[in-house]
Amino acid sequence: MRSKMIKEGLERMPHRALLYATGLPKSEIGKPFIGVATSFTDLIPGHTGMRDLERFIEKGVHTGGGYPFFFGVPGICDGIAMGHGGMHYSLASRELIADMVETVAEAHRLDGLVLLTNCDKITPGMLMAAGRLNIPSIVVTAGPMISGHYRGRRLNLTSDTFEAVGKFKKGLIRKEELEALEMCACPGAGSCQGMYTANTMACVTEALGMSLEGCATALAVSSKKRRIAFESGRLIAHLVKRNITPRKIMNIRAFENAIMVDLALGGSTNTTLHIPAIAHEAGIDLPLDAFDRLALKTPHITDMLPGGKNYLEDLDYAGGIPAVLKRLRQKLNDNITVSGKNIYEIADKAEIFDEDVIRPLDRAHHAQGGIVVLKGNLAPGGSVVKQSAVSKNMMKFRGTAIVFNSEEEAMKAILAGKVRSGHVVVIRYEGPKGGPGMREMLSPTSAIAGMGLSESVALITDGRFSGGTRGPCIGHISPEAMEGGPLAIVEDGDPIRIDIPGRRLEVLLTDVEIGRRLKTWKKPAPKINKGYLARYARSVSSANEGAIMK
Known part of the structure; x- marks a missing residue:
């Protein structure tokens, strides 16, 4: 274990004294030290529910035989930062997040990492750190927000707030409706409800094999998400003991899988920045043209917001990413995942509960991928x-x-x-x-x-x-x-x-x-x-x- 460098030997007596000062019981010092990088903040709806998930990750780490240490990573809400000078910092924060996770993990010689994330730049930043550090890591994305509701129709952030500005300016909606949309479009914790960047990156993370099956679409504040958080914490000590590191999972096969899932979902164009950046940190050259090459053979099989009608909750109820893997199985590469299961094993066991939300390849919305x-x-x-x-x-x-x-x-x-x-x-x-x-x-x-x-x-x-x-x-x-x-x-x-x-x-x-x-x-x-x-x-x-x- 890497943590032996700070806890074994006579010369490490001062280090142990400081560790015990944190409240670490002497009986736990021989266990793997697991860093839980949490991006909890009151500033981002996608992250306000993370205190609850931290508890379940902590329970899981203890159950699995590790000892957890929590440390904070900052986050920016793109929706709040957008349209003014604050947006200059959003993409740039991705590099800071990767650097911060690297810095803490290296300085404290952590044996493994649980990366608790959700929104746009935080998820790729943490994955970049995982690829760079190459120590056992598992990602927990905190989950999408449920749809808003107003007068019998479902609402989402983009069309019911950002686009409502233009509609109001043109006189297409009244002030009373505008104010109601403002209050009802985002009903609580979670990442914005469509296949926007945060949810796209959660789906990419699961397709890469870096989070547990079902994690990407499991709704924020749901019991399903709590169980995934617990199981992720439980598994990280197992990954440490077997030395299953990110670069063993995030190989070229995994990145091609992630791109194909992204294309099948019609995901955010921001993945063309993030996936190559993560690959770079994992030591893999992934040119932009890979998206176009794979788009030619990957049909677009889900009709997701913003261009379509379906919400992330619809995708979850239809079977989530495992069901998408099942649809694409003949095109995907088999590869290991943090769960211990291979991609084909996950695809074969998956069920598709809604044939319209996740269409068969011969009924795809478009013959080619979304990007x-x-x-x-x-x-x-x-x-x-x-x-x-x-x-x-x-x-x-x-x-x-x-x-x-x-x-x-x-x-x-x-x-x-x-x-x-x-x-x-x-x-x-x-x-x-x-x-x-x-x-x-x-x-x-x-x-x-x-x-x-x-x-x-x-x-x-x-x-x-x-x-x-x-x-x-x-x-x-x-x-x-x-x-x-x-x-x-x-x-x-x-x-x-x-x-x-x-x-x-x-x-x-x-x-x-x-x-x-x-x-x-x-x-x-x-x-x-x-x-x-x-x-x-x-x-x-x-x-x-x-x-x-x-």
Whole structure:
């Protein structure tokens, strides 16, 4: 055990004295030391219920023969941070979370980790730490929120709050309804109810084999989630004793499985940042093109919010991720998981309780997976779009550019009615370096949808989107504008062509004209030049590399 370094031998007497000062009984010092990295906070609905899960993890660790030590990891709620300067910190916090887990685990020589997480950047940050440390680890995602209800209809965060802003601005809903939606859309603890980034990453984590079967969709505050938390705590000492480490689980087979499950679910485009970043920490090169390659053979079989109608609770009641694995079994790779069961074993034992929520492959909603990669003279390094959330008549679109150098500029113009049918909204200098922090654009995309323009307006950006975004919204354009990518030289009125089936994103200018403009382009001053974000901007890589720190 790694913890022997701090608890065995004469010279470790002072270390033992300090450990006993924490209340550690002398009878427990020989057991594996298990770190429980908890991201509990009062700030995030997805995390407010974690105190309860901590209790059950603790019971499980003791039952399994380990001794738990809890330590805190910070979290940011993307929904609350969105639409203002706070969103600069969201993606950047992923690296801090990975560094903090690494720092505590290494400094205290922990033998294993239980990673209690839920929301957007916390889950990938913890998985990155697990891959980097390569000590036995198991992830517990705290679970999705139940649906809201108002006058007989179910509610969710995106369409019933973010999109409601645009609807109210256009006079489509009354103030009384707006206020009711504000109170009813999010009824309690848990991650937001659709296949947004938090829930997508929970599903990816389970498909990777890093959490127990059923964990991703088990609802927050449910007894099922409590039992999963207990069993995760019980199993971690077993993983330590058998030296089952993350890199033995998170191999290339596992990452391909995770991507295929993501594609089948129509998950958030943010996975194209997070999955490659986790793979990088696990010592695996996973290029962006892997998503497009696997999309060609992975059908989209669930109709999940935001583009569809089903909530995470529907997916859970239909059988959860094990049922999705059962549907995809012939395409998946067999691999070990933290449960001790292999992927095929989990798939074979799974039951599918709703044939419409998790469709057979021959009745898929789309023949190809939810996320595709577009390239062209606007995105030589690639860009991403959630095609499962784009209507058929917007899969190909040609429009004229209306250009903004920040999200705030774009949002002001959209709400002022300056964005009209036929426009391609261009938001640039919002990439990993330019943002800095690659802010999500849910506010402008939701305003466009709420104002009834999602069938006639497209949006492209070197920033990124929330998992709640729907419509022809293309993000992660690489190289980003701050690096002198072609997006930097687009002007108002330039014709832009989007061809999702053809995987192309182009500004209809000659190479000569593009070259002329690039020669005269001048790099703007950084938006933020102090503190962590200034350091982040200097070190972060492009979106097509997962926005990892170098």
